[in-house]
Amino acid sequence: MSSQVTILGSNSAVSVHGRFPSGQVVQIEEHQILIDCGEGTQFRMNDYGIKKSKINTILITHLHGDHVFGLPGLLTSYQLAGRKAPLTILGPKPIQKFLDINLGGTGHFIDYPLEIIELDFKDIKAQKLTEVIELKNACIEAFELVHRIDCIGYRVREKTKPYKIRQEFLDKYNPTVREIKRVKKGLDYTLESGEVISNANCALPPEAPRSYAYCSDTLFHPPLMDILRGTTTIYHEATYLDELQAKARDRFHSTASEAGAIAKGAKAEQLILGHFSSRYKDLQPFNSEAEAVFKNVKIAVEGKIFEI
Numbered sequence: 001m002s003s004q005v006t007i008l009g010s011n012s013a014v015s016v017h018g019r020f021p022s023g024q025v026v027q028i029e030e031h032q033i034l035i036d037c038g039e040g041t042q043f044r045m046n047d048y049g050i051k052k053s054k055i056n057t058i059l060i061t062h063l064h065g066d067h068v069f070g071l072p073g074l075l076t077s078y079q080l081a082g083r084k085a086p087l088t089i090l091g092p093k094p095i096q097k098f099l100d101i102n103l104g105g106t107g108h109f110i111d112y113p114l115e116i117i118e119l120d121f122k123d124i125k126a127q128k129l130t131e132v133i134e135l136k137n138a139c140i141e142a143f144e145l146v147h148r149i150d151c152i153g154y155r156v157r158e159k160t161k162p163y164k165i166r167q168e169f170l171d172k173y174n175p176t177v178r179e180i181k182r183v184k185k186g187l188d189y190t191l192e193s194g195e196v197i198s199n200a201n202c203a204l205p206p207e208a209p210r211s212y213a214y215c216s217d218t219l220f221h222p223p224l225m226d227i228l229r230g231t232t233t234i235y236h237e238a239t240y241l242d243e244l245q246a247k248a249r250d251r252f253h254s255t256a257s258e259a260g261a262i263a264k265g266a267k268a269e270q271l272i273l274g275h276f277s278s279r280y281k282d283l284q285p286f287n288s289e290a291e292a293v294f295k296n297v298k299i300a301v302e303g304k305i306f307e308i
């Protein structure tokens, strides 16, 4: 199954021009992961045919309302739908308190298994990726962003896949299970005579694992180039165009060309821009400014699905 992201909301603070606040669903291996949950996220999932019940992990970057006001409603909908499947939510402190107030304070209680993992900045290595959740054939890593309040970026990535064994190799050498396992790891095959058969003659290399990094909200933060090096697709906020770079600084946000610089520095294959200020109706200039720096830029249009 290919890995992909569906954009549910790509605007900043308020909902205008038909755009909603932040939310997106990443499909990686067999996992469906929701990243951020601004107001309206669950209705967008209905609109775009996302099966809400399949989401098993929710990643929240920070507690500004445009990233989290949809969460109490979604959790309550799960309760009303009789959800039984476990759900894990990751987010910065004090996400537990936020949910306690919003659910407990309104008389809503959750019966399904809900695990809330509060991430403290102390738990995240400075200028490095920190693995926070291990999933089957995939993992989730966290990294620091720079915003007015604690804000966490996430990278979701496929794990390295095994080498694919060539049929001719099996037919010719009749290897044992243990020997096949070694070849699947990329090792050479040694005959009893001591002759070494190179791995390339026994197997085909696996496809490179795909990865997706989500950077919103953040000041332009050059260390991200190193932290995210080799990530295949980067989503980076571009709240403003370059003409408002000073405003972006002031408000701990980035511009389109700054997002382009991060993608270029990280040697990514693709950049998706989002978190647009409400002042912009036409988003084409974001594309142009980022493309002056980095070649493969996409605009996070709601409802669009991007391969990652």
Ligand SMILES: [Zn+2]
Pocket (backbone or CB within 6 Å): 012, 013, 022, 064, 066, 067, 217, 275
């Ligand atoms: Zn925001």
